[in-house]
Amino acid sequence: MNFDRLSAPDAAPNENVVAIRNLVKVHAAGSATQVRALAGISLDIARGAHVAVVGESGSGKTTLMHLLGALDRPTSGSVVVDGVDIGRASRAELKALRAARIGFVFQGFNLIASLDALENVMLPARYARVPADRARERARRLLADVGLADRMHHRPAQLSGGQQQRVAIARALVNEPALVLADEPTGELDRRSSETVLGLLEGIQRADGHTLVVVTHSEAVWKRAQRVIRIADGMLVA
Numbered sequence: 001m002n003f004d005r006l007s008a009p010d011a012a013p014n015e016n017v018v019a020i021r022n023l024v025k026v027h028a029a030g031s032a033t034q035v036r037a038l039a040g041i042s043l044d045i046a047r048g049a050h051v052a053v054v055g056e057s058g059s060g061k062t063t064l065m066h067l068l069g070a071l072d073r074p075t076s077g078s079v080v081v082d083g084v085d086i087g088r089a090s091r092a093e094l095k096a097l098r099a100a101r102i103g104f105v106f107q108g109f110n111l112i113a114s115l116d117a118l119e120n121v122m123l124p125a126r127y128a129r130v131p132a133d134r135a136r137e138r139a140r141r142l143l144a145d146v147g148l149a150d151r152m153h154h155r156p157a158q159l160s161g162g163q164q165q166r167v168a169i170a171r172a173l174v175n176e177p178a179l180v181l182a183d184e185p186t187g188e189l190d191r192r193s194s195e196t197v198l199g200l201l202e203g204i205q206r207a208d209g210h211t212l213v214v215v216t217h218s219e220a221v222w223k224r225a226q227r228v229i230r231i232a233d234g235m236l237v238a
């Protein structure tokens with residue numbers, strides 16, 4: 001047992017890593033393309049949980065993930081992630097939260113085209129001021145874990161969709177973040193690669209204190225979660 005962790009303030013077993021109250025998000029407010037993507041959601045996510053978010057296309061899943069990932073701010077209501085109020089925190093606070101505490105697997109991967117796989121995976125570690133040697137070592141290990149040991153120096157355009165997705169997953173895990181947010185992480189993957197990637201994500205989650213939130217259309221994926229959150233038209237469905 002690691003006694004250091006017992007006294008750490010963020011190791012309280014019952015603490016919620018996410019607290020959402022009456023969350024509303026209106027995209028493009030005031031314009032002709034205005035959309036009320038989230039229409040009043042309240043939700044807590046316990047630290048260490050493995051949660052799946054499901055719902056039809058356009059129901060608001062990615063919008064919710066961007067708010068949890070401190071990439072966007074609420075229109076009204078509140079989102080508190082790891083003690084940080086996303087609507088009120090300064091840009092610098094949001095940036096620090098993203099760099100140190102959150103790993104994000106984007107629905108569209110969002111890899112940097114001019115960097116190779118290894119450099120893409122290293123990037124969040126460098127943002128978090130991990131020395132280059134250590135960042136490179138971690139990145140190599142993660143790329144090997146997702147089966148890309150022989151693709152370290154390929155740029156995204158030189159990789160298949162599924163390979164890019166695995167680079168994006170390695171990148172999200174490089175800082176061993178407290179909260180891993182994955183938006184359709186297996187959408188481009190065959191069954192074997194899906195298993196590998198889910199195993200990696202769950203490995204991080206099972207380690208003390210790590211929380212995993214996965215958006216998915218796949219029954220094979222959401223069945224592995226401890227809790228399934230269903231969204232329809234920007235609202236939670238019981």
Ligand SMILES: Nc1ncnc2c1ncn2[C@@H]1O[C@H](COP(=O)(O)OP(=O)(O)OP(=O)(O)O)[C@@H](O)[C@H]1O
Pocket residue numbers: 027028033034035036037055056057058059060061062063064107
């Ligand atoms: N920047 C934007 N401006 C205007 N409307 C937006 C914007 N982003 C998303 N929307 C709209 O908000 C709604 C929710 O979108 P969101 O991307 O959250 O859906 P989703 O559940 O992730 O769908 P999918 O399963 O297709 O990824 C959709 O109707 C979408 O058209």
Ligand SMILES: [Mg+2]
Pocket residue numbers: 061062063107183
């Ligand atoms: Mg989406």
